[in-house]
Structure formats: structure tokens, C-alpha cells
Amino acid sequence: MSTLIFRTLSPLVTGLILVFSVFITLRGHNEPGGGFIGGLIAAAGFAIFGLSHGVARARQALVFHPLVFAGAGLFIAVAAGLASALFGRNFMTGLWAYPQVLGVELAISSPLFFDLGVFLVVTGTMSSIVLALEEREGGF
Amino acid sequence: MITEDWILVAALAPFLAAVAAPFLAAAAGRAAAFLLAAVPAAVFVAFAGLVPGVAAGERYAAGVDWLPAWGVRLSFMVDGLSLMFALLITGIGAFIIVYAGGYMKGHPHAGRFLTFMFLFMGAMLGLVLADDLITLFVFWEGTSITSFLLIGFDHARRASRRAALQALVITGAGGLSLLAAVLLAGQITGAGSLSELLATGDALRSSDLYVAVFLLVLGAAFTKSAQVPLHVWLPNAMEAPTPVSAYLHSATMVKAGVYLLMRMNPVLGDTDWWTTILPVFGAATLIVGALLAMRQTDLKLMLAYTTVASLGLLVMLTGVGTEAAIVGAVSYLFAHSLFKGALFMVAGAIDHESGTRDVTRLGGLRRAMPVTFAAALVAAISMAGLPVMFGFVAKEALYLGLDDSGRTALLAAAVLGNALMFAVGFQVALKPFLGPEVKTPKHAHEGPFELWAGPVVLGLVGLGAALLTYQTAEYLIAPTAGAVLGRPAIPELHLIPTYISTPLILSVVTVVIGLLLYLGARQIRAGVAGTLAAIGWGPDRGFDQAVAGLVAFSSAVTGLTQTGRMNRYITVTILAAAVALLVPMAVYDEFPGRPPFPPLTIYEWAILLLTAVGLVAVLIARTRLTAIVSLGIQGFGVAVLFMLFGAPDLSFTQFMVETLSVVILALVMTRLALGERDHRPTGEMAWHGALALATGGGLAMVLLAAVEVPFDRRLTDFFEAWSRVIAHGRNVVNVIIVDFRGVDTLGEIAVVMIAGLCILALVRIKAGRRIPSLREETRS
Numbered sequence: 023m024s025t026l027i028f029r030t031l032s033p034l035v036t037g038l039i040l041v042f043s044v045f046i047t048l049r050g051h052n053e054p055g056g057g058f059i060g061g062l063i064a065a066a067g068f069a070i071f072g073l074s075h076g077v078a079r080a081r082q083a084l085v086f087h088p089l090v091f092a093g094a095g096l097f098i099a100v101a102a103g104l105a106s107a108l109f110g111r112n113f114m115t116g117l118w119a120y121p122q123v124l125g126v127e128l129a130i131s132s133p134l135f136f137d138l139g140v141f142l143v144v145t146g147t148m149s150s151i152v153l154a155l156e157e158r159e160g161g162f
Numbered sequence: 163m164i165t166e167d168w169i170l171v172a173a174l175a176p177f178l179a180a181v182a183a184p185f186l187a188a189a190a191g192r193a194a195a196f197l198l199a200a201v202p203a204a205v206f207v208a209f210a211g212l213v214p215g216v217a218a219g220e221r222y223a224a225g226v227d228w229l230p231a232w233g234v235r236l237s238f239m240v241d242g243l244s245l246m247f248a249l250l251i252t253g254i255g256a257f258i259i260v261y262a263g264g265y266m267k268g269h270p271h272a273g274r275f276l277t278f279m280f281l282f283m284g285a286m287l288g289l290v291l292a293d294d295l296i297t298l299f300v301f302w303e304g305t306s307i308t309s310f311l312l313i314g315f316d317h318a319r320r321a322s323r324r325a326a327l328q329a330l331v332i333t334g335a336g337g338l339s340l341l342a343a344v345l346l347a348g349q350i351t352g353a354g355s356l357s358e359l360l361a362t363g364d365a366l367r368s369s370d371l372y373v374a375v376f377l378l379v380l381g382a383a384f385t386k387s388a389q390v391p392l393h394v395w396l397p398n399a400m401e402a403p404t405p406v407s408a409y410l411h412s413a414t415m416v417k418a419g420v421y422l423l424m425r426m427n428p429v430l431g432d433t434d435w436w437t438t439i440l441p442v443f444g445a446a447t448l449i450v451g452a453l454l455a456m457r458q459t460d461l462k463l464m465l466a467y468t469t470v471a472s473l474g475l476l477v478m479l480t481g482v483g484t485e486a487a488i489v490g491a492v493s494y495l496f497a498h499s500l501f502k503g504a505l506f507m508v509a510g511a512i513d514h515e516s517g518t519r520d521v522t523r524l525g526g527l528r529r530a531m532p533v534t535f536a537a538a539l540v541a542a543i544s545m546a547g548l549p550v551m552f553g554f555v556a557k558e559a560l561y562l563g564l565d566d567s568g569r570t571a572l573l574a575a576a577v578l579g580n581a582l583m584f585a586v587g588f589q590v591a592l593k594p595f596l597g598p599e600v601k602t603p604k605h606a607h608e609g610p611f612e613l614w615a616g617p618v619v620l621g622l623v624g625l626g627a628a629l630l631t632y633q634t635a636e637y638l639i640a641p642t643a644g645a646v647l648g649r650p651a652i653p654e655l656h657l658i659p660t661y662i663s664t665p666l667i668l669s670v671v672t673v674v675i676g677l678l679l680y681l682g683a684r685q686i687r688a689g690v691a692g693t694l695a696a697i698g699w700g701p702d703r704g705f706d707q708a709v710a711g712l713v714a715f716s717s718a719v720t721g722l723t724q725t726g727r728m729n730r731y732i733t734v735t736i737l738a739a740a741v742a743l744l745v746p747m748a749v750y751d752e753f754p755g756r757p758p759f760p761p762l763t764i765y766e767w768a769i770l771l772l773t774a775v776g777l778v779a780v781l782i783a784r785t786r787l788t789a790i791v792s793l794g795i796q797g798f799g800v801a802v803l804f805m806l807f808g809a810p811d812l813s814f815t816q817f818m819v820e821t822l823s824v825v826i827l828a829l830v831m832t833r834l835a836l837g838e839r840d841h842r843p844t845g846e847m848a849w850h851g852a853l854a855l856a857t858g859g860g861l862a863m864v865l866l867a868a869v870e871v872p873f874d875r876r877l878t879d880f881f882e883a884w885s886r887v888i889a890h891g892r893n894v895v896n897v898i899i900v901d902f903r904g905v906d907t908l909g910e911i912a913v914v915m916i917a918g919l920c921i922l923a924l925v926r927i928k929a930g931r932r933i934p935s936l937r938e939e940t941r942s
Contacts, residue, residue, distance in 0.1 A: 046814075051891040054810035056899060062818035069825055089922070092915045099908055114904045118890055129890065133900040136907075140900070143911040147918030148822060154925040155829035 032074035039067030047141045048134075057137035061144025068149040069156070077157040088150035095142025102135035163239070163357070164215075169224035172205045173238050173291050176255075176284035180277045187273030195263020195612065198276060199256045202283060206252035209245060216245050217637045219650070223293060223357070233354050239293035242641025243424055246492070247290035247417070249638075250499045253623075254413050255283050257616035261507055262405035264612025265514060275315060279405065282308035286414045290421055293355045295344035302340055302382070302418065306333040309415050313402040325398040328705055332395045336385030340422070343378035346371060347429075359429060360648065366429045376435050379426055387419025387473045390447040391701040397454075397466040398702070404510025407462055408616075411469055412506050413499035420476045420495065424488075428648030431483045440481020445575040447474025452582030456683065457690035461509035461519040461590055465502065468545075468583050472498050475579060479560055482567045485643070489653040490560030492642045496634075497544055497556040497624065504541035504620040505590055508534055511613040512594055517603030521589060526599030530606040533614045535595040540621035542591030546584040546676060547669065552628040555655050557672075561665035562654070577672050584676025589683060631657040733850075736857050743860030747867070754866035766806060773799030785838050786831055794824040811895040833925075 043064035050056030068088075072080040081087075106115035117132040179201040186194040212222060225237025240248070262279060266272040285304030292298035307330070314326030350369045353359040359366075366372055383389075388396040396416060400407055410416065423440070430436060451471030458464045472494070479491035511534050513519040516527065528535045544553030557580060564573040608614070627634045635655040643651035659666045679686060694700070725731075747753050762770070776796030783789035797820035804813035842850070881894045881902065891897035899907050 050893060050896040051900070052893050054814055054893060054895075056811065056893070056896040058899070059811070059814045059818060062815065062822060066818060066821055066825075069822070089915075089918065092918060096911060096915055099911060103904065103908060114901075114908075116889060116901050131890065133889070133891075133897075133904070136904060137896070137900045140907060140911050143915050147914050150918055151921050151925070152822070152826060152829070154922050155826060155833065 029074050032070050036067045036071040039070070040064055043067065043141075043145075047137060050137060051129075051133070057140030058144055061141045062148060064141070064145040065148030065152060068145075069152040072153050072156045077153050080153055084149075088146045088153060090146070092143045092146025092150070095139045095144075095146060097139070098142065099136050099139025102132045102139060105132050105135075163221045163223045165224060166222045166240075167224050168208065169222060169238050169240060169291070170226065170236075172208050173224075173287055174284065175201055175205055176280045176287060180280035180284065183276035183280055184273030187276055192263065192267065194273075195260050195276070198280070199259040199263075201280075202252040202255040202259060205287075206249060206256060209240070209248045209252065212240055212245060213249075213637050216240065216242055216641045219641075219644075221357070225293065228294075228297075234296045235294045235355070236297055237293040237355060238288075238291040238297075239355075239357050240291065241645045242643070243421070243645035244290045246496065246638060246642040247421055248287060250413050250496070251283060251287050251290065254499060254503050254616075254620065255409065257619060258405055258409040258503070258507075260612050261408065261510070261616045262403075264610050265403065265405050265510060267610075267612075271315075275312075275403065275405075278308060278311045278315065279409070282312060282410065282415070286418070289418055293357055295348055295353070295355060295359070298356065299337070299341050299344055302386075303334075303337045305386075305415055305418060306330060306337050309333070309399070309406075309410055312406045312410065313399045315403055315406070316401065319401070321398075322401040325395070325401040329395040329399050331705075331709075332385050332392055336382040336419075339378045339381030339385070343375055343382060346375050346378065350375070356425065362429060367433055372430075372433070373435065376430055376433075379422060379430060380439065383419035383422045383477075384443065385419070386422070387416055387477065388447075388470050389419075389443050389474065389477060390450050390470075393447060393451065393470045394700070394702040394705060396470055397463055400460070400462040400466050404462065404506060404513065407466070408503050408506035408510060411466060412502035416469060416473055417476075417495065417499070420473060420480065420491075423477065423480045424491070424646040427480060427483060427488075427646050431480075437481055437483060441478045441569070441572055444474045444476070444478025444481055445572055445579075447471065448478060448575055448579035449474075449582075452579045452586070453690055455586045456582060456679070456686045457694070459521050459687070461512065461521055461594070462506070464521070464586050464590055465505055465509060468586050469502060471579055471583055472502070475560070475576060478572060478576070479563060480646075482563065482569065482572065484563060484567050485647060485651055486566045486654075487560070487563030488646050489639060489643045489651060489655070490556065490563035492639050492646065493552075493556035493559045493653070493655060496627070496638065496642075497551075497553040500620045500624040500627075501541040501544040501551075501553055501587075504537060504617040504624075505545065505587070507613070507617045507620075508538040508541065509590065511609045511617070512606075514613060515604065515609050516594075516606040521593045524594035524600055524602065525597040526595070527606055528595040529599075531595070531608050533608055533618065537614060537617035537621050538591040538595065540625065541617065542587040544621070544624045545587035547580060547672065550625065550628050550657060552624045552631075552634070554669075555628055555631055555634075555657055557669060558659070558665045559653070559655055561668045562663070565664045565668075573668070577668055578675070580672045581675035581679055584672060585679035585683060588676075588680055628657050631655050733853065736853050740853060740856040740860055743864055744856060747860075747863060752867060754863055754870055757866055757869075766803075769799055769802045769806070773803070786836065786840055787828060787838075789840070790824055790827045790831065793827075794820050797823075811893070 043060045046055040046063060047057050047060030048055075050060070068080055068084070071083065084091075103114040106112065106117055109115075109117065111117075114132075114136075119130045120127050121130060122128075179198055183194070183198055186197055190197060215222070222240040223238065225235045228234045228236045259276065259279065262276060263272075266275050269275065282305060285301050285308050288301035289298065289305055292301055310326050310330040313329050314322050316322045317326075347359060347366060348354060350371055351359060351362040351365045353362055366375055369375070385392050396411060399411060402410075427436075448471045451467050451469075451474055455464050455467030455471060458467060476491050476495055476498075479487045479494070509519055511531070512524065512527065515531065515534075516524065518524065540551065544551035547553045547557035560576065561573070564576055627638075632655075635653045639653045639655060640651055643653055773796050776792050776794075776799055779792035779795065780789050783792055797816065801813045801816035801820060804810075804816055881898060885891055885894045885897040885902070889897045889901040891901070
């Protein structure tokens, strides 16, 4: 699998895939996409990198164990749900704010953070499975 | 009732202390315990301020809504009974925390220990203050769980773990019994709280379900308060560090059952069931507990068994239920908490300073530990029921109560039990201190202030309560007995007997028998040990046998269903799916009709063809890898179809799922020791093919049948109409996932993560290889 072409291209491809996955996640509220699909895309990116450069390099690049990302995602999702409690609203009531950043109106909301949590859980879980499976003596 | 909102804060304060404990223990060292003890002390002072009001017949309440839809509140009520318990829990608790600070000094997990202690304190305080029935249950379970943590604190030892598990199983079962009891009582009377329940009068007693409620309450009370034959967990719980025994197993946890019985007495008591079963079990527990205490040589175990006996005495008196008996019970409860807490702390101090708590290996400590000796002596005098301690007042009161009720057998049991406890009490308080000095594992000397402050103060309180008998009766005993009786009580307590009464004569008899038993302790110990050896079986062995039986049963069932052959599992799963899909349709004759064939464009035909090609390729593929990739082709074809028919989100996800499943399946294949090709006998192949056809066909038919019914657009219309307006999103699918049904998604991602953890664990299992930790895996 580790041909020269694949090894050369895969970092670029992985980078593109990751940017794309975030893009897909963020547009999800209005266009097709969302955290779940974004997470799957990102996991595919890490899977490619792990295949081409070896799992050890992939883990180095990730810094933390993938499950740490998953755990953080779950935490963010719960926190996004609890945020409404600060305003005396029921659990998971959507909160919205529209600050002007550099002249552009940004929609910041608790569902957005919830979706980012979903993204991280799916990314972390799927990449930890894939990387663990890729990890074996002799390479694949 | 007067509403006092600070009660809520006071009741929950121990939980805050629990959070602070580890940090304080790390930062402040020895001072931490003193700082933390200020919390229960402050709560004690706050509750003490309610004493005059409660004595005047007032009741205080506080609460907030918890689950308003179900009428469940987090609510507390302070009347005589709960105030008595609250004062004992916080008052003794403050000294226990100080004591624990000294006892656990230098222990690496001292902070964790204090956290557990405070969690327990909070649960216990909540339990006795609870008004709402569900609140009562929750805190009741809280005490079971925290006592599990405390008993098993020394978790590296097998005996600790077993004792913790046993306590949890027995008291946990009682907790379930309590839940059933309060739900049933709530159903019958419509009451949601204890104060409402207590106002219903005869409603429970006249109900057809009285016996059920009664037995369920007994199930809760007898497990918690260690009545024979469920007492075994209490002596075993002596595996816990001594501060735990001094707190949980003297004044608090084990009294919860007695509390429940006393609390329920106005609505459940005074029936034939109540006045028969309670005294019988109570008396049996009293005698058995006291006899078993005589047999022990370990100071803590001696005390534990006398606690069992005392709990029996309390249950017996509660069962008798006359005013005098209840006054006796309440007085004894108060006295017992003081002297038993003190004696446990003394036992712990002796153990801590001398290195052993075996009474036969101790002696002559009076010079080395004079303060501890004095405290032990004072507590033992109270336990033996000798003047001028409050134990004497209490014993006179309970003899009077039993004498009044005319139940001579119970009176005899009480005298015998008290005589036995007299003997055990002085063995604990005298044997280690008197006689020639015995060489102990550690060179014994007086413990630090922390270790003797508690016993000394508790002893002084016992003395003070006796000297001020009139005030104690008016401010503590009368309101408590009144709450237990459900009507005002006028206790007759005397430190100095006014005439030669039956109780006084019985006291003399008790002392005489007690002295004889004390002198003959060695022979009695041998006698009881011999009898037990002759019987050879007890509830403790029974518990082990029950657990072993359960494990054997479950492993038999597991062996039957879990063969360890993947092939079998998948076959069973798919077969079950096929049956579930096809049988209902066959039974109700609801097979779908042939659907009209939709007009398709050329490119739709092409995709359909591609899908079919992928499917055929799976079947005729010669290697497994080819089959997996062909399955991917088929999946991609379906994804394109989704896209063409207007479900972009679904299509996206399908693409990614297909991609990843091909990758993952291929990776899994390389890890399994499978041949490159699939060699199944023709017969097996045909059977698997039939299964696959049945399941696939069944699913297809269910889907067809589903679309035959006119489509219900109500949900679609709702989401289309509102997702932009109230959830600010144009993508309805995403809005449903993250907003409208966000709680579902939250559950799902938690499941995703748990599944990931499980898969990771499975992947990393390799025969004979150490499993690397998460951290090691990251570093590699």
C-alpha cells in the first residue's frame, strides 16, 4: 500500500479532507452536512494517513489518543445542552447570538457547539477503531 | 409548619464539604480535619437552635421542586424524631471527622476517605430529614452506596471487598423494598410526603394492602438495622477503618432502619402484625447478638455484635409501641449512640496505638493511655446501665416500658440482653487497661488529641444528659417520643429512682447477672464457640453459598448461550431478524402487493444496474477481499440513488459509512486467521443463502408494506414549517438531529463512544500479550 505516490499525496489529501470535514460540519445547519457526516469524513482522513505513514506517525500527529477527542466531544455536547440552564431554560433549549465579526454577521448557537461535539465524538471513536485495526506487525 | 429555607442548605452542606475534603487534606494536612469538622459542627449548632421550637410542638420544613411533573420534591421536614437524629449525626459526626483526621494521618488516601465520610454524612442527614417519599428513598440508597465505599475503603484486601459487597447486597435489597413500600403507601393514601402520610391516620392500617406495606417496610428496616438473620453484614463491616465503624455502626447508618420503623409507627403501628413480629425479631436479635458478642475477642467485633443486640432491643421496644416503651426506646437510642460511638473510637485508639485489638493480647494499658481509659470507663458505665450515666436512665425507662406493657417474656429477654452487654462493655473498657502489662506489637502510648477528644466529649455528654435528666426529657426525649407516637408524650425519666420500683429491682438483677457473666467470660466464649462449631452453618456461610450459586448459575447460562463461535452468533442474530420480519406478516396476512414500477430515466437505470452488478460480484467473488470491495460498490450505488431521490444528507452519510466499512472490514479480515478464500460446504452455503434471502426479502417486504400506507405528513409538515422559524436552520435533517431531537443524539453519541471503547478493548486483546495502556499507545 505504501507506494511513493500514495505516501507523497496522502498528507495533502488528509489535510484537504480535514478542512472539508469541518466545512461540512459547519454548513450542516442550512445545507446537507452536519457533525456526524463530518466526523466520518475526518476519520477517513486519519485512516488514509495511518495507512500511508504508519499508525505511529498518525498517533503522533494527533497528539492525544483519539478517544480523548471523543470524550471531549461528549463533554462539549453535554455542556452545550446544559448552557441553557444558565438562562433558566430547559435542558438543550437552543441559544442563539448574532455577533458582528469583521462586518459579517455570525450565527453562534448552542446547537452549533452540540454539533461540534457530535463531530468530535464520531471522529475520535472511528479513528481510534481504524487506527487500532491498522496497527499490526508488518504493516498492511 | 414553618418554612425555613436554610434547612435545605444545612442538609446539603456535607456534600460541599465532601467536594472540598481532598483539596483541603492535600493543602492543610493535619489542620484539614479540624477545618472540615467545622461544617457538621455548624450544622449541629443550626439545628440545635430549632430545639426549643420543636419542643413546643413546632414543625419546620423546606424544599424545592425536583420533578414537578411527578410531584416529586426535594423536601425536608424537622420534627422531634428527625431533629434527634440530625443532632446525633452532625454532633457525633464533627468528632468523628476530627478523629478520622488523626486516625488516617499520613494515609495516602486520607482526603478520599474524608470525602466518603462526608458523602455518607450528607446521605444520612438527608435520610432522616427527608419529607418527600422519593427524597427519603434516594438518600436511603445514598447511605447504602456510601457505606459500600467506606467498608471497601481498604479495597486491596479481599475481606474488605467481600464485606462491602455483602453490605451493599443486603442493604441494597432493603432499599428496593423501601421504594416499593413508599410507592405502595403513596398509591393507597395519595400521600407524596411523610408529613402527608402521617396525617392520613388509619388509611394504611385499614387498607387491604396493609400487610404488603408492612412487610416491605420491614424488609427495608431489618436489612439496614441488621436484624437476625440479616445481621451478618454488620460484624463483617468491621473490615472498614475504625472511624467508619464508630460513625456508621453506632449512631447513624444502622439506626436508619429503627428510624424508619419509628417514623412509620403512627401509621403502621399498633396492629397485631406490628406488635408481634417486631418484638419477636427484636428479642431474637438482642439475645443472638449479645451471645455472639460474648464469643468475640476482637474489640471491634465485640462492639459490633452488641450493636446488633442494641438494634434488636430498639426494634423490640418500637414493636411494643406503648408510650412508656417508646420513651424507653428513644432514651436508649440516644444513650446508645453516645456510648457506642465513644467505645468504637476507644477501640480504634487502642488498635492505633498498640497495634492490636485482640482483647486477649491486651492488658495494663491504664498507665500508657490514661485519658483513653477514662473515656472507655465512662462509656462502659453508660453501656452497662449504671448510674450516673444516661445509659442508666434509658435502661430504667425501657424496663418500665416493658413492665407496663405486661409482656414478661420480652422483659426477661431485655434483662438477659442487657446483662450480656454489661459483661461485654466492661470487657472492652477494662480488660485492655487493667492487669499486668502485656507486650503489644507497637509500644503503646496515649494517642494524639484527635483520638481521645471524641470519646471524652461523648462521655461527658452522656453524663451531662443524665445530670440534667429533666431538661433532656423535656427538650429531646419528649419531642422525639411524641413524633414516634403521633401524639404528645410525657416521659417519666429519673436519674434518682423515686421509690423501689420493678425497673430498679431488674437493674440490680441485670448487674448481678452481668458481673457473673463478666467473670465467666472465658467459659461462655468457649461455650458459644463450641455451639457455633456444632451448628457449623450460619447466614454468613449462607451468603457465600448464595453468591457462589448465583455465579455458577450465570456461568451455566452463559455456557449455554455463549458458545464462543462467531458463526453461531451471526446465524442466530440473522435468523431472529428473519423470523421477526416474516412471521408477523404471515400471521396477519399482510404481505405487500406488487408495487407499480416507477418510470426511470436512463441514468437511474445505470445506477440500478451498477448496484446489481456489485451484488452479483459479492456472490461470485473468489477471494474475501474482492467480496468486501464489491459490497462497497453496491453500497455506493444505493448512496447515489439516495442522492437522486432527494436525500443528500442520507446519501452523504451512506457514502462515508460504505467507505469506512470497506476499510474496516478489510482491516479486520487481515487480523483474522482466515483463508484468502471462503470454503464452505455446499449444504452450509445453501442454508446461509436461504437465511440471507429470508432476511433481505423480509426487510424489503416490510419496507414495501410501509410505503403502501398513505404517508402521514404531520411530522414532515411540522418540521418544514418550524425548523427555520424556531430553530434557525434550513436543513431539516440536521435541525432534527441537533435541536428538535437533540437529547436522542446525545444518547446516541454516548453509545457511539461506549461502542468505540468496547471495540478498542476487543481489538487490543491478544492471547498472552499485555494490553498497553491508553497513554502508552499514544506515546508509541
